[in-house]
Amino acid sequence: MKICFVQHEPFVGPGYYMTWAHQRKYDTQIVDCHRETPAPDLEQHFDMLVVLGGPQNPHTTLAECSHFNAAAERKTIQAFIASGRVVVGVCLGAQLIGEALGIQYEHSPEKEEGAVPVYLTEQGLLDPVLKDFQDGACLGEWHNDMMGVNSQTPVLAKSDGCPRQIVRYGTLVYGLQCHMELTPPDYQLLIEEMGTDVSHYQQYRYVQSAEQIRHIDCAAMNSNLAHFLDRLVGRYYQENK
Template sequence: MRVLVVQNFDDTGLGQVGTALTEAEAEVDLRKPYLGDALPADGARHDGLIILGGGQNALADETHPYFPVLLGLIRDFAARDHAVLGICLGGQLVARAFGGKNQIGGATEFGWQRIALTDAAKIDPVLATLPQQFPIFEWHDDTFSLPDKAVKLAESGGVSNQVFRIGRAVYGFQFHFEADCKLVRTWSDIFADFICSHHPDWAERLDGEMAVNGPEADAAGLAIARNWVAAIRR
């Protein structure tokens, strides 16, 4: 199993998705196109594609000129029936690739939020094992409309479109299910100044909110990661 991982921002990381890939003995092909790494021409040599998050928005073609190439790559993987996973910015790019409209700003969620699954999630191979509601980590300001062929799988009280699927195994996630407590604490340290400028009380809130939400969120996130990896066809 060979999985292409597209990283869009420093210090993002695979988190619990990395754990699931390691368990499956997957080969990870990590590309950082924002630092100049080339993207493959197509998905012929990979079984799955993961697009991680980032601080930029999904329409930032001028500063990230590889975005149109990445959109084509997403569509190519889908046409080959290869699994695709977009997280946060990655999910917004998956939506854009299939005609969803990106909304820049006005959809801020930060910290652990409660997610509610839709009825369609009850038979979805990635989400069916999850409880109907659970907390998970969020960090975004943007959102998107669903592409025409997308199946909506989850929502939150603040942002309607949290998870969707296109076809068999193309998934867009708005929330950071890969971010377990360890990764959230790492981000809180690395991006402390940025977070403080937008959420000044986060350092005081972190430990308490992690104690309340962390165990349940970590369990849900790892289950999602394992279920998506299981959907990759070798």
């Protein structure tokens, strides 16, 4: 298994995705958008594309952020999907998957930062990739927006503050608004770079203080991610026998 990560910012890294990949001795490569632009021909060299999060949104222009080329990322995502590869998007990455499929992202009803309980929908309970998912576990969050959906993209999980936490865009293509990859060091980077303060978490129902975030137990969310990825990889190999 060869995995390509698209990373938009140094403070929003692969986190537990990389731990999971190294434990299984998978080959990994990070495309750092500060240094290079993701290209469609990447699909010739990798089995899986993981598009990570970032403070941008899918409509952020090059004039607004010179290292974020949304059009190039959409083309790269389209190439991986067309070739039957695994594609996972996280937060911004999930929104970019939707946009690559012609489905516009939207603003989330609530801002979420920290960790919140996430629950499987009826369709999520039936999805074999989520068979080992710990329903109701607190999963990492750090977003204002959410991925788009249409009648062909079932919502598999939701939280009280955001109705789209996990979306299936195809048998091997999933969007995760939640950040199951976060570990304590990842949270600390987010706090240092993006901040969270008293006025912030008092204003928003689902935004936690820096002190609360530092005490989040990441074990359940990381375990959920590992089970999800293992089943997704299994499906990929099953379809490519």
